[in-house]
Amino acid sequence: MSIHNLDSLFRARSLAVVGASADPSAVGGIIVRNLAEAGFAGELHLVNPKYDEIGGRPCHRGVATLPDGIDCAVVSIPAPAVPSTIETLAKKVCRSAVVITAGLGSGPGSLKQAMLDAARPLGTRIVGPNCLGVAVPGTGMNATFAQSSPMKGDLALISQSGAIVTTLIDWANDRRIGFSGMVSLGDMAEVDFGDLLDWFALDPNTRAILLYVEAITRPKKFMSAARAAARSKPVVVIKSGRHAAAAKAAASHTGALAGVDEVYDAAFRRAGLLRVDDLDELFDAAETLSRVKPFRGDRVSVLTNGGGIGVIAVDRLLDERGTLSPLSPDTIAALDAVLPPTWSRGNPVDIVGDAGPDRYAAALEVLLNDKSTDAILVMNCPTALASSSAAAEAVAETVREQGRHVWPRKPVFAAWLGGQAADATRPVFEAAGVPHFASPTAAVRGVTHLVRYSSALEALMQTPPSLPREFTPNVEAARSVIAEALSRGQSWLSSRQRRRIFEAYHVPVIGIEGADTPEQAGDIAARLLREHEAVAVKIRSPDIQHKSDVGGVRLGMTSRAAAEQAARDVIDAARAAVPTAHIEGVTVEPMVERPAARELIVGLTDDETFGPMVLFGAGGIAVETLRDKALALPPLDLTLARDLIAQTRISRLLNAYRNQPAADLDGIALTLVKIAQMTADLPEIRELDINPLLADEHGVLALDSRIRVEAETHRGRHGVNPRFSISPYPSEWEREIVLSDASAVEVRPVRPEDEPLFEEFFSRVSPEDMRLRFFTPHPDLSHRFLARLTQIDYARAMAFVALTPATGEMLGAVRIHADADHVSGEYAIMVRSDLKGKGLGWELMKLIIDYARADGIKEITGDVLRQNETMLAMCRELGFAEIHSREDPGVVQVRLRLDRPARD
Numbered sequence: 001m002s003i004h005n006l007d008s009l010f011r012a013r014s015l016a017v018v019g020a021s022a023d024p025s026a027v028g029g030i031i032v033r034n035l036a037e038a039g040f041a042g043e044l045h046l047v048n049p050k051y052d053e054i055g056g057r058p059c060h061r062g063v064a065t066l067p068d069g070i071d072c073a074v075v076s077i078p079a080p081a082v083p084s085t086i087e088t089l090a091k092k093v094c095r096s097a098v099v100i101t102a103g104l105g106s107g108p109g110s111l112k113q114a115m116l117d118a119a120r121p122l123g124t125r126i127v128g129p130n131c132l133g134v135a136v137p138g139t140g141m142n143a144t145f146a147q148s149s150p151m152k153g154d155l156a157l158i159s160q161s162g163a164i165v166t167t168l169i170d171w172a173n174d175r176r177i178g179f180s181g182m183v184s185l186g187d188m189a190e191v192d193f194g195d196l197l198d199w200f201a202l203d204p205n206t207r208a209i210l211l212y213v214e215a216i217t218r219p220k221k222f223m224s225a226a227r228a229a230a231r232s233k234p235v236v237v238i239k240s241g242r243h244a245a246a247a248k249a250a251a252s253h254t255g256a257l258a259g260v261d262e263v264y265d266a267a268f269r270r271a272g273l274l275r276v277d278d279l280d281e282l283f284d285a286a287e288t289l290s291r292v293k294p295f296r297g298d299r300v301s302v303l304t305n306g307g308g309i310g311v312i313a314v315d316r317l318l319d320e321r322g323t324l325s326p327l328s329p330d331t332i333a334a335l336d337a338v339l340p341p342t343w344s345r346g347n348p349v350d351i352v353g354d355a356g357p358d359r360y361a362a363a364l365e366v367l368l369n370d371k372s373t374d375a376i377l378v379m380n381c382p383t384a385l386a387s388s389s390a391a392a393e394a395v396a397e398t399v400r401e402q403g404r405h406v407w408p409r410k411p412v413f414a415a416w417l418g419g420q421a422a423d424a425t426r427p428v429f430e431a432a433g434v435p436h437f438a439s440p441t442a443a444v445r446g447v448t449h450l451v452r453y454s455s456a457l458e459a460l461m462q463t464p465p466s467l468p469r470e471f472t473p474n475v476e477a478a479r480s481v482i483a484e485a486l487s488r489g490q491s492w493l494s495s496r497q498r499r500r501i502f503e504a505y506h507v508p509v510i511g512i513e514g515a516d517t518p519e520q521a522g523d524i525a526a527r528l529l530r531e532h533e534a535v536a537v538k539i540r541s542p543d544i545q546h547k548s549d550v551g552g553v554r555l556g557m558t559s560r561a562a563a564e565q566a567a568r569d570v571i572d573a574a575r576a577a578v579p580t581a582h583i584e585g586v587t588v589e590p591m592v593e594r595p596a597a598r599e600l601i602v603g604l605t606d607d608e609t610f611g612p613m614v615l616f617g618a619g620g621i622a623v624e625t626l627r628d629k630a631l632a633l634p635p636l637d638l639t640l641a642r643d644l645i646a647q648t649r650i651s652r653l654l655n656a657y658r659n660q661p662a663a664d665l666d667g668i669a670l671t672l673v674k675i676a677q678m679t680a681d682l683p684e685i686r687e688l689d690i691n692p693l694l695a696d697e698h699g700v701l702a703l704d705s706r707i708r709v710e711a712e713t714h715r716g717r718h719g720v721n722p723r724f725s726i727s728p729y730p731s732e733w734e735r736e737i738v739l740s741d742a743s744a745v746e747v748r749p750v751r752p753e754d755e756p757l758f759e760e761f762f763s764r765v766s767p768e769d770m771r772l773r774f775f776t777p778h779p780d781l782s783h784r785f786l787a788r789l790t791q792i793d794y795a796r797a798m799a800f801v802a803l804t805p806a807t808g809e810m811l812g813a814v815r816i817h818a819d820a821d822h823v824s825g826e827y828a829i830m831v832r833s834d835l836k837g838k839g840l841g842w843e844l845m846k847l848i849i850d851y852a853r854a855d856g857i858k859e860i861t862g863d864v865l866r867q868n869e870t871m872l873a874m875c876r877e878l879g880f881a882e883i884h885s886r887e888d889p890g891v892v893q894v895r896l897r898l899d900r901p902a903r904d
Helices: 027-038 079-091 111-122 162-174 193-202 219-230 253-257 260-271 279-289 307-319 329-338 357-368 388-405 420-424 426-432 440-460 475-487 495-504 518-528 560-577 638-646 649-654 665-681 752-762 767-774 783-790 840-854 869-878
Strands: 014-018 043-047 057-060 072-075 096-099 125-127 133-136 141-144 151-159 178-184 208-213 235-239 274-276 299-304 375-380 412-416 513-515 535-540 553-557 585-590 598-607 611-618 629-632 685-696 699-702 705-709 735-738 744-749 797-803 810-818 824-831 859-865 881-884 891-897
Touching (some): 014 079, 014 141, 027 141, 079 096, 079 111, 111 125, 151 162, 162 178, 162 279, 178 193, 208 279, 219 235, 219 260, 235 260, 235 279, 260 274, 260 629, 274 279, 274 440, 279 440, 299 307, 299 357, 307 375, 329 357, 375 440, 388 412, 388 426, 412 440, 420 426, 513 518, 518 535, 535 560, 598 649, 611 649, 638 649, 744 840, 752 783, 752 810, 797 840, 824 840, 869 881
Parallel strands (some): 014 072, 151 178, 299 375, 375 412
Antiparallel strands (some): 513 585, 535 585, 598 611, 598 685, 685 699, 735 744, 797 810, 810 824, 859 891
């Protein structure tokens, strides 16, 4: 999460090409030519000991003679010379370098490591090595060896492949699509996706970001930056290697079901990124995002002169989970007035094959005014009855006319089919800012990219329901179970240990008892049969995880003798199937009669890149054959858990159908949340299955399970699972404080489900206090605003809420948001107007200072209105310095360095 010194790359005023060449076919020669042709206006220094000058420009013999303080160096020299060159550049305060050179190796002792070691002390940023380069069209910087220069625009491209960059430049130039920046990451030794996502998310010249990903190397950093970027602008990603085989076999069902690509898909989904499958779809996304701003809604109207292509477009729209606009009676009446009686009188709006420009314009104007339509797809099939180009002119002019009177204008997309006639319309649509495509399928994809972004943004800001207050897991009890197992050298927990874990997290589990001998199994069965109709007998062995596969399960035993014989049978079967297995005995459990229950699987697996993953899907013995599953990154809330459920086919069977009542969806979702919390608290758990988890109208019940544990040598930031890609709720920061009137207040980190608390809190804050906090007495308190206050990334920000212990009523809040370099953090605080003078504000300020210091933030800043004397006085007592600005004399900036102890 660092954009430190990246301004020297994207706003370079001085540039050095190390390895410049007079040979037009050499990499150094192409870079020099591209910089000249792109019109780089800053200082340009060339370095190559072979030349005195190149193209009339003087050439330095080495980097040692370069002036100090050059913003960026582009390095294309033999690999062995790279580390020493970077060392010299860093000493001369060169703040960034783009290393084109390949072949630096990797790992300790490599040239790559030597290069990084040389750059690190002075903070020189490194793009590459083994990359195409960097282009910033807005500054005339094309420091690449691409065949041509990209045009200036508002799309950013970040790619691990140089070939993708050159391909996109060629394609985009042909369509007059421009870029705010293009970066080829290459081996991604230092600057990575997270850094560049942070930069372009804050860049006002960037409307949308395109990513080409081969692998993510710093998942926590990537997820934090991607989630932040997706909240501000669309981020489209294409990931190669979708069908790569997993590198290792998995012992659990969950591990076998969690493929590499599914994990990436879950990560992108959680971050709010729009994933596309191929280059064609990436091009479609670029076409859309370069011409149309994101819009809210998913209702699409289709306007066409051909019924067949209209139906194709609608089919594709519904395949992509879009929505066909329901035309209102008023809209149909308006269309009746301008269209012939043979029009379709529905959506798609088929205006008949002889439609000319006037008919297109009239129908489009009606749809632009239709309140039930969020976007319009206009299509044309070439006919001898009317001019395709004239229709395109009419559509473009109608769109321009709307833009003169309505803002933001309703998005219009075009698909003009055919060959030369369709190609001739491209400049017409480009001039009007209308995305245009060569087929209905491509056009619908273009529309749904923005529909999906709107949905993703809404999902990122959705307010989840609160968890039941009674869900307070006994973490210490669970940890003691795992510690005991690890001390015994166990990898797989026993049935008794698993039950204790699940009970600690309030997961309903069937009672299972262990028996060492068949005779003991008979005794247990006799006791259980007094209350149950039948029992099940299963093999008990730490070396056998899938009991059914070895004949280790017998169901429906109704007597002591039957259970005793079943125990002998499963022991014999297991020994025959796995002779080396250590057989501990059997387990006996009551048979559960829940005829309407669905068999589900809930699990945890540990991905090599993204860490723990939660799995949900259809369970039972055919789980790996059906492969109906979905994955999600923890932590989860109830909304995220429901979304995970909805991604599976079996989710439709959880609703009521025929004579089957609906399963307890809330109970299933809560179980997923509990399992996700389990992996946050218990990082030693590496694999977990509950299969099956029975679910019906009475709730959920875990029948069979397995848990694999492994020692964890250290805990992550805030004491949680160090392998999490998304920082979970930091429960260790929960506090109780006592105010000056001796009343106790509960203080805890904010949660996404706290939005209703904030809404009620603001209703009890005076307009004057609102003005002092937000610099306006009537701030926007929309859902989107409140979601930004409650749905925070704990890796970048923290907010504490103060609550009354008895009722949970919100009394105040304090927050801090770190900058992208995690060096400085801006604070904000607010206490309910009727509670001032009790010391709550003081306690909250001390807490946020303690948090910032523990989090490694070096400085806290804040903007305070000059009239807010109470806040300024508190800051003075806490040791803040005041900075008065001539530009805005009404605002005082306060700053506190955290390299000294806080005042009490």
